[in-house]
Amino acid sequence: MRRFLALCLILFAAACAPRPQQPAPAPAAPVQPQQRQSSLYGLTAQELVGHFGKPALQIREGTSVKLQFRGPRCVLDAYLYPSRDAQMRVTYVDTRSPSGADMNQAACILELETPG
Secondary structure, three states: OHHHHHHHHHHHHHHHOOOOOOOOOOOOOOOOOOOOOOOOOOOOHHHHHHHHOOOOEEEEEOOEEEEEEEOOOOEEEEEEEEOOOOOEEEEEEEEEOOOOOEOOHHHHHHHHHOOO
16 A cells, blocks of 8 residues: 555655746748759750760660769769650759769759860
8 A cells, every 4th residue: 555655645746846948849941942953854865965975875764764963073963754746855864973972963964065
């Protein structure tokens, strides 16, 4: 019986203890639509070759094509998928340094477009 009373007192004391204050949740940042950072979206493979020359790598996977263009300081991968007009067009662009680190897309495009 003593144990029961001791347990009740402990639980009562715990229930009366002040609760830790939780910080108010920070207001959510307004969601902004992702802006396309590249003027390459929507281009065809022929238009890409006109911008950058012959691709260093071309890979077909199912209905998609990946074209890779390389410079001394950056690598650009352009992914082309069939569009509504049945043309293969760029829908995604990824840029990185030759070591694999992320690179600013605009800087990479400028480097690859500039004759070196």
